[in-house]
Amino acid sequence: MTAAPGGTGGAVVDARLVEVAEQVYVYEQLPGGWCVSNSGVLTGAEGALVVDTLATVGRAERLREAVDRLRPGPARTLVNTHHHGDHTFGNQVFGPGATVVAHERTRAGMVSTGLALTGLWPQVEWGEVRLSLPTLTFRDRLTVHLGERRVELFSVAPAHTDGDVVVWLPDERVLFAGDVVFSGAAPFCLFGTVAGTLRAIERLRALRPRTVVSGHGPVTGPEVLDDNARYVRWIQELAEAGAARGLTPLETARSANREEFGHLLDAERIVGNLHVAYAELARPAGSDAPGRAAAAGPQPPLDPLAVFHEMVAFNGGHLPTCLA
Numbered sequence: 001m002t003a004a005p006g007g008t009g010g011a012v013v014d015a016r017l018v019e020v021a022e023q024v025y026v027y028e029q030l031p032g033g034w035c036v037s038n039s040g041v042l043t044g045a046e047g048a049l050v051v052d053t054l055a056t057v058g059r060a061e062r063l064r065e066a067v068d069r070l071r072p073g074p075a076r077t078l079v080n081t082h083h084h085g086d087h088t089f090g091n092q093v094f095g096p097g098a099t100v101v102a103h104e105r106t107r108a109g110m111v112s113t114g115l116a117l118t119g120l121w122p123q124v125e126w127g128e129v130r131l132s133l134p135t136l137t138f139r140d141r142l143t144v145h146l147g148e149r150r151v152e153l154f155s156v157a158p159a160h161t162d163g164d165v166v167v168w169l170p171d172e173r174v175l176f177a178g179d180v181v182f183s184g185a186a187p188f189c190l191f192g193t194v195a196g197t198l199r200a201i202e203r204l205r206a207l208r209p210r211t212v213v214s215g216h217g218p219v220t221g222p223e224v225l226d227d228n229a230r231y232v233r234w235i236q237e238l239a240e241a242g243a244a245r246g247l248t249p250l251e252t253a254r255s256a257n258r259e260e261f262g263h264l265l266d267a268e269r270i271v272g273n274l275h276v277a278y279a280e281l282a283r284p285a286g287s288d289a290p291g292r293a294a295a296a297g298p299q300p301p302l303d304p305l306a307v308f309h310e311m312v313a314f315n316g317g318h319l320p321t322c323l324a
Helices: 059-071 084-093 104-113 116-120 194-206 223-244 247-253 270-283 303-314
Strands: 014-021 024-030 038-043 048-052 078-079 100-101 135-139 141-145 149-155 163-168 174-178 211-214
Touching: 014 059, 014 163, 014 211, 038 141, 038 247, 048 059, 048 141, 059 084, 078 141, 078 303, 084 104, 084 116, 084 141, 100 104, 100 303, 104 135, 135 270, 141 194, 194 223, 211 223, 223 270, 247 270, 247 303
Parallel strands: 048 078, 078 100, 100 135, 174 211
Antiparallel strands: 014 024, 024 038, 038 048, 141 149, 149 163, 163 174
16 A cells, blocks of 8 residues: 555645634634544533544644643543544543543543554654543433533434534534534445434434534534535445445446545545445344444444455555544
8 A cells, every 4th residue: 555645644635723603612623534534623611522633642732731721720631522543632632630521432542552553654653642541431321511511421322433422502503513424525334324424413303413523624604514415425326336236345446436425535445435335234223323234134344454455446546534
């Protein structure tokens, strides 16, 4: 595998603080894409709550500096929306006094996955990453009070993963959606479910958010929910047609007309998404075990690394571009 043209290099990423409501900020890293994620920062007299903590030690340290400028002091609550390292590796820079909150399956996923993400892009300057696991976990819902502000955390899993949590500010109508939705980049369901992602989007739509902060890409309005739902339904339609023709997910991806979604970053994710959609075609109705097919009895789970290699093949033999 070789690096894609353009390679990596954090200098090309535009990181900035965007205030989306009073004392509610997005640490937005553009353009988004692989491992270039966003964080949320909520401040109050008692301290700050940070939603996701970025992929590399260097980027996380710059995030921490930005949080400290907004609200000095040691009181920090970190919320991890799911277990992937580009949302959790930065936990460590906030120190042992920070309370890390996540879904119970996110903690388990962090333990089982470890630092595997760093092996996919060894050229990235990850820094001396070490896991800093959640210290407070929950299953369905949790409310955090930051002064007078009510911060609602609730699970919409399985969707992008089996432990997705979103952060909802009901008074401000601001939604931090994690990687359940992507802004300007292709959705990715390899570690979750395609059908579950659609159900999660419908739950988020029912909130009627004013502002939606995706895990990656620019801050948007609720239209991003429609954009993601349209892409995911397209994946389901491709899988049905490809399976009927006896094509593999990779063959289906290569033959697909991608014109409608050609503007999205990380086009190679179509391969991973199709693998999951193919598996779901063989599942009993109502089954939501991420990454598993169930046609003639239990099947082995999808192998993410093998699928990643197919994504590289789809990408002309180049590693997907990662700007972390």
